[in-house]
Amino acid sequence: MIRRHMLVVFATLLVVASAISFAQTPSPAAAPPQAKDTILKATDITAHLFPTTVFFHGQTATSQMDNAGGVRYADGQLVLAALVDSSGYASQFRMKYQGYLITEVEIFISGQTLKPGAYGFGFLDNNKFVVMDLGGNDVLQVTSTRDADIRHPMPLQIVAGAGAGNYRLYHGRDYIEFHRQGH
Amino acid sequence: MANRTSALRPKESRQPECENLAPAGPRRSSCVETFLARFLSPIRINSCEPEGARAIKTLLTIPTTLRTAGHCVFVALLAGALCLFAQTAPPKEHAQTVQPPAVYFEDIAGRAGLTALNVYGGDTHKEFIIEQTGNGAVIFDYDNDGWPDIFLPNGSTVAGFPPGQAPTGHLYHNNHDGTFTDVTVKAGLAHAGWAQGACVGDYDNDGYLDLVVTYWGQTILYHNNGDGTFTDVTEKAGLKTPDNQWSTGCSFIDYDRDGKVDLFLSRYVDFSYETAPHPGQGLTCTWKGIDVSCGPRGLKPGVNALYHNNGDGTFTDVSEKSHIRPASECFGFTSLTADFDQDGWPDIYVACDATANLLYHNNQDGTFTEMAQQAGVAYNEDGFVQSGMGLTAGDYTHDGLEDVVQTNFTDDSPTVYLNRGGMNFDDVTNTAGLAKIRNWLGWGVQFYDFDNSGWPGILIVNGNVYPEVDGKGLGTSYREPRVLYYNLRDGTFANITADAGPALSEMHSGRGLALGDLFNDGHEEALVNNMNEKPSLYYNTKPVGNFISLQLIGVKSNRAAIGAVVTLESGDGRYAQEVRSGGGFVSQSDLRLHFGLGKAATAEKIVIRWPSGLVETLQNLPANHFYVVREGSGIDSSMTHGTSSTPANIAAPK
Numbered sequence: 142m143i144r145r146h147m148l149v150v151f152a153t154l155l156v157v158a159s160a161i162s163f164a165q166t167p168s169p170a171a172a173p174p175q176a177k178d179t180i181l182k183a184t185d186i187t188a189h190l191f192p193t194t195v196f197f198h199g200q201t202a203t204s205q206m207d208n209a210g211g212v213r214y215a216d217g218q219l220v221l222a223a224l225v226d227s228s229g230y231a232s233q234f235r236m237k238y239q240g241y242l243i244t245e246v247e248i249f250i251s252g253q254t255l256k257p258g259a260y261g262f263g264f265l266d267n268n269k270f271v272v273m274d275l276g277g278n279d280v281l282q283v284t285s286t287r288d289a290d291i292r293h294p295m296p297l298q299i300v301a302g303a304g305a306g307n308y309r310l311y312h313g314r315d316y317i318e319f320h321r322q323g324h
Numbered sequence: 325m326a327n328r329t330s331a332l333r334p335k336e337s338r339q340p341e342c343e344n345l346a347p348a349g350p351r352r353s354s355c356v357e358t359f360l361a362r363f364l365s366p367i368r369i370n371s372c373e374p375e376g377a378r379a380i381k382t383l384l385t386i387p388t389t390l391r392t393a394g395h396c397v398f399v400a401l402l403a404g405a406l407c408l409f410a411q412t413a414p415p416k417e418h419a420q421t422v423q424p425p426a427v428y429f430e431d432i433a434g435r436a437g438l439t440a441l442n443v444y445g446g447d448t449h450k451e452f453i454i455e456q457t458g459n460g461a462v463i464f465d466y467d468n469d470g471w472p473d474i475f476l477p478n479g480s481t482v483a484g485f486p487p488g489q490a491p492t493g494h495l496y497h498n499n500h501d502g503t504f505t506d507v508t509v510k511a512g513l514a515h516a517g518w519a520q521g522a523c524v525g526d527y528d529n530d531g532y533l534d535l536v537v538t539y540w541g542q543t544i545l546y547h548n549n550g551d552g553t554f555t556d557v558t559e560k561a562g563l564k565t566p567d568n569q570w571s572t573g574c575s576f577i578d579y580d581r582d583g584k585v586d587l588f589l590s591r592y593v594d595f596s597y598e599t600a601p602h603p604g605q606g607l608t609c610t611w612k613g614i615d616v617s618c619g620p621r622g623l624k625p626g627v628n629a630l631y632h633n634n635g636d637g638t639f640t641d642v643s644e645k646s647h648i649r650p651a652s653e654c655f656g657f658t659s660l661t662a663d664f665d666q667d668g669w670p671d672i673y674v675a676c677d678a679t680a681n682l683l684y685h686n687n688q689d690g691t692f693t694e695m696a697q698q699a700g701v702a703y704n705e706d707g708f709v710q711s712g713m714g715l716t717a718g719d720y721t722h723d724g725l726e727d728v729v730q731t732n733f734t735d736d737s738p739t740v741y742l743n744r745g746g747m748n749f750d751d752v753t754n755t756a757g758l759a760k761i762r763n764w765l766g767w768g769v770q771f772y773d774f775d776n777s778g779w780p781g782i783l784i785v786n787g788n789v790y791p792e793v794d795g796k797g798l799g800t801s802y803r804e805p806r807v808l809y810y811n812l813r814d815g816t817f818a819n820i821t822a823d824a825g826p827a828l829s830e831m832h833s834g835r836g837l838a839l840g841d842l843f844n845d846g847h848e849e850a851l852v853n854n855m856n857e858k859p860s861l862y863y864n865t866k867p868v869g870n871f872i873s874l875q876l877i878g879v880k881s882n883r884a885a886i887g888a889v890v891t892l893e894s895g896d897g898r899y900a901q902e903v904r905s906g907g908g909f910v911s912q913s914d915l916r917l918h919f920g921l922g923k924a925a926t927a928e929k930i931v932i933r934w935p936s937g938l939v940e941t942l943q944n945l946p947a948n949h950f951y952v953v954r955e956g957s958g959i960d961s962s963m964t965h966g967t968s969s970t971p972a973n974i975a976a977p978k
Contacts, residue, residue, distance in 0.1 A: 203622075207652050207653060207679075207680065208709075226608075226621055226622075228608055228621065229608075291707075292700070293697060293698070293699075293700040293702075293703075293707075294703065294705075294706060294707025295697060295702075295703060295707050296703065296707055296708055296709055311707070312707075313703075313706045313707035313708050314706055314707060
């Protein structure tokens with residue numbers, strides 16, 4: 142009888158401990174990326190792939206190549222992002238224009254479509270993520286998510302998201318999730 | 325436009341990460357560790373993870389020492405479950421059981437004869453970034469008389485000076501009576517130029533501390549001749565650089581543990597008057613709407629270097645071979661060496677301005693792996709680049725691990741990185757109580773046991789880089805106060821600046837900061853190099869607790885024992901300090917280790933881990949003595965002495 146009770150306690154503890162352990166595993170969690178997609182880190186993104194200076198809203202800014210990331214899809218198409226030195230911009234744009242996004246494919250961000258092209262983007266303080274065309278006009282604004290569990294956040298990184306084909310663009314602890322049209 | 329912080333988002337709140345899981349406080353063994361330690365061999369596990377997960381990880385990583393695997397599983401799970409249950413309770417309030425003592429600092433620099441002006445570019449306008457950075461401070465006993473002396477690097481101006489009139493660094497000899505004598509010329513250290521930092525070590529193991537002074541220009545190695553003079557041996561030692569490098573921080577480090585200290589240099593930017601833009605001329609040449617000197621963003625970063633000591637008075641550049649180069653781009657300032665993961669091999673940390681910090685982990689084979697991001701010290705807790713200036717390492721939680729405090733640019737706070745072991749750090753700035761002050765620009769920083777409690781507080785020296793900010797209503801000023809924190813022994817600090825006398829609140833544009841008991845009276849002083857002013861020397865005139873001081877002399881290890889780790893074991897835990905070259909802001913503190921003992925009459929147990937690997941234990945050392953310990957033979961009683969009386973011109977308790 143005692144042994145049986147111990148087994149019950151043991152099993153319960155195992156389930157509880159495991160559940161809480163997994164529940165608190167730092168993001169990103171979830172399914173691995175599609176087998177043939179490749180997540181690109183900053184060291185993978187050379188000047189051959191991403192311009193070291195980028196044009197946006199009337200002037201150029203330097204790309205922070207140490208703070209870059211991307212996805213190379215199985216068919217070779219790319220989504221690339223990097224932070225930029227936007228110090229030359231007026232203050233209202235400095236707050237919004239933090240990075241440069243290049244996508245060769247149509248992607249969906251929180252249900253909104255982003256056509257292939259080059260864009261400016263920024264994570265705003267009120268949990269908003271904004272994408273702007275090269276003229277500085279908003280083309281997309283969605284709610285971003287704050288990841289309190291990530292252990293050592295970075296200025297920018299792209300990691301696998303929740304579910305196959307989903308990827309997360311992180312800026313520090315804030316992220317948005319995107320996936321490709323048809324994926 | 326922010327030259328350094330432009331890419332950063334304003335940080336509205338700092339959400340403690342691990343502190344949510346493990347309530348702040350002196351880092352104790354985790355609940356699971358404590359529970360399991362009674363049954364299993366102690367191992368190091370990640371104390372930042374949820375306790376349940378850690379219990380399971382512990383279970384998976386440790387060999388079974390209990391009789392049955394099932395028993396082990398049960399015990400571990402039970403421990404994990406109990407601890408998880410405990411975590412659901414609301415975190416405890418920080419019980420402030422420790423009240424800061426009476427502290428009263430006076431600036432005694434003038435009384436002590438430290439009167440030379442530090443010349444560093446313009447005082448109301450700076451045209452170039454070379455005028456911004458300023459210089460370190462050094463406390464070292466160059467003549468082996470048992471009384472620490474002072475060296476203060478000096479700068480220049482863009483216009484320059486007529487021949488023979490340029491300012492030079494200053495070497496001050498300690499007169500043993502509360503005063504110092506400027507012996508610069510006699511010592512052969514009168515050298516003009518844009519001096520930055522300095523560090524000391526005995527590279528030829530002759531028993532006299534040698535001096536490196538970094539410059540924009542040729543960095544200089546001075547050999548201590550043992551007769552009160554120094555000789556510039558830079559070229560002979562193979563340290564001549566082909567270009568005018570801008571070296572800032574320096575650290576002697578015996579990275580290969582061959583008993584001979586090597587030399588690490590951090591470098592800032594590739595700068596020249598000819599190529600640098602002028603204020604307002606470039607994207608990084610304005611700040612908050614005013615034209616200021618440009619950089620470091622927009623300028624090419626410098627490249628750090630490591631020189632191996634060949635043992636014959638020469639060095640070889642091993643930067644590539646050791647994998648110090650290449651590394652991520654870094655506008656390098658202060659370098660600091662420490663055995664962060666307690667594997668017996670010294671690592672190197674570099675505070676980087678406007679770029680991610682660097683942490684070179686020693687691979688024990690002559691190479692390093694840069695792992696700041698993995699270790700959690702590249703960025704702040706929100707994942708953003710800061711602008712690192714100064715560094716200090718110390719064990720403020722008494723767990724035997726060296727934690728780090730880094731000073732940063734204005735509109736940001738200093739950063740406290742808590743060492744979790746195994747090259748894992750967490751940014752605990754918020755819970756430590758250092759996130760509140762964000763409008764001052766930090767430089768020199770030291771863990772500082774100013775009352776000999778045995779629990780180091782923190783002293784931070786501030787000052788903006790742009791004199792042009794004065795009068796602009798920007799909420800900051802070129803000259804800024806110091807900040808003094810008291811260690812409340814629960815993982816938090818209290819800002820006691822306002823209660824520590826008016827001297828610390830006087831406005832200066834401070835840079836270098838070094839510590840040392842200059843008068844051998846048991847009070848550690850803080851030496852500050854100020855921009856375009858005379859230096860400051862802070863003395864706590866209030867009574868302090870008991871202490872011991874340890875000077876280590878290496879035999880098999882390098883003579884100055886750089887890299888030796890000393891742990892004081894007592895009822896308060898394990899308090900570790902390391903003999904270190906560098907730190908502060910490109911500065912050098914006295915190599916003697918100062919342990920406050922509070923009211924204890926003896927140091928119960930001292931464990932010395934020498935760089936050679938030898939471990940020596942000393943027990944029941946009477947307090948208030950300056951001990952000299954020789955590697956392998958214990959205390960050298962002929963050189964050990966008691967406390968001296970505070971000189972009359974210094975002591976003036978309020």
